[in-house]
Amino acid sequence: MVSTQSDLQLKAHLFRRAAFGTTASQLEIIDSKSYGQIVDDLLDPDAGDGIDYDVLYRHCPDFSGGLGMAGAQSSWLYRMVVSDTPLIEKMALFWHGVFATGYSKLTQGKIMNNQIQMFRRLALGNMHDILMGISTDPAMMMWLDNDDNHKGAINENYGRELLELFSMGVGNYTEDDIKECARAFTGWTIRNKDYVRLKAQNDSLWPYGRTSFEFQYIADDHDDGEKTFLGEKGNFNGEDIIRIICKQEATGRFISRHLYSFFVADEPPVTKWPYEEPRDGKAIEALTKVYLESGYNIMEVLRFLFNSEFFKSSNIRNTKIKGPAELVASILRVTGEITGPNPSMMKYASQVNVMGQELINPPSVEGWHQGLEWIDTGTTVERVNFSSAQIGDSTKPGIKNAILRLIESECTDPSEFIDRCTDELGFVYLTDKSRKELINYLSAQNNDGFNSLELGENDVANILRMIASTPDYQRA
Secondary structure, three states: OOOOOOHHHHHHHHHHHHOOOOHHHHHHHOOOOOOHHHHHHHOOOOOOOOOOHHHHHHHOOOOOOOOOOOOHHHHHHHHHHHHHHHHHHHHHHHHHHOOOOOHHHHOOOHHHHHHHHHHHHHHOOHHHHHHHHHHHHHHHHHOOHHOOOOEEEOOOHHHHHHHHHHOOOOOOOOHHHHHHHHHHOOOOOEEEEEHHHHHHHEEEEEEOOOEEEEEEOOOHHOOHHHHHOEEEEEOOHHHHHHHHHOHHHHHHHHHHHHHHHHHEEEOOOHOOOOOOOOOOOHHHHHHHHHHHHOEEEHHHHHHHHHHHHHHHHHHOOOOEOHHHHHHHHHHHHHHHOOOOOOOHHHHHHHHHOOOOOOOOOOOOOOOOHHHHHHHHHHHHHHHHHHHHHHHOOOOOOEEEHHHHHHOOOOOOOOHHHHHHHHHOOOOOOHHHHHHHHHHHHHHHHOOOOOOHHHHHHHHHHHHHHHHHOOHHEEEO
């Protein structure tokens, strides 16, 4: 089976949204696969990521001493660029935005790295397991103070955010539900597992690090009295609360709207959801139905989403502004320069930071606001400069390969050549205005007639650089 141009464009759209982009040469490798088969491959829970972790940790340490976040940021960006399971990394980024936890309070790269690893492990699983994972995660416990939530002296921070921002949304619970939720999570705390072991040995902490935190349940600190939560009564603990939350239709709608906003089309910030209807109410209801009927299975919700007509629609393609991590990772996938871990990943992770997205350090419990809020006068300059410099560099293997393919295409029509250029870069969509400007430039440089065989590598690199400089290149 040979893909048509419309097939290729649809597959490229899938890779932009469900992964970190692709190129024409990469799509040729899987040309015989149907769109549905590619969706199944992306969702394959048994697929390996192809990463040599011994080598990765040598170059991107996890800062087990509890100092700094550069190692955790750069190792995650590396995974986004090279992983053979890019949807797992995309979902880790998704859950990081939903369950926003920040280094600014924790000041420990290791436990944030551990949290992202937990997101990878549970990314496509059952919502019950995901909520259990985040509820027993040391970084989250410290971020929202559940380690300070005690029998007879509850701290409501985690219980409130669990209901408001992590699962159901405002309007679907009461203040009493928050208090009962907090009571159920008393006794859920953390300890330093290295400290416990090494203290018994009268040994130093430092060979293993001082911040290797793990979940701890203290029965004597748990409020085991009867609780009333969302209309149900019982001697509930935290897992009971999660069980009740997961079966609520409101939870299905809330998670579905998050997934729709991340993968399909921008929704307003979550704080506005109680007051603004979803962009596509029918899509949210359809996703909610799959969530409930599949037993809260995120993989099946995504399978439905990626195969749906509302996701495939041309109306939503190239309409989302790429987040900084998505932009940098997608460019590095195109340039093909990252073939193994090396210290330069810290430089690229820093580039994500200056574009406005510090990985493992979101600005608040709401995470990052998406869409046009990624763009301002400062970040736009950083985004365009990085895009054009990388894509216009003919020494990078992926760009060099694209240039040679373009020259050898024997194209004699400037309009067709621009289309071929955008295809090489992952089927970039250009507005009529951008496309016309590029065609006019190419025509003006070749007054005696255009032939790609007569172009030099620098000539083609300049065209690619110009495409990467357009506002269109910032969209997915």
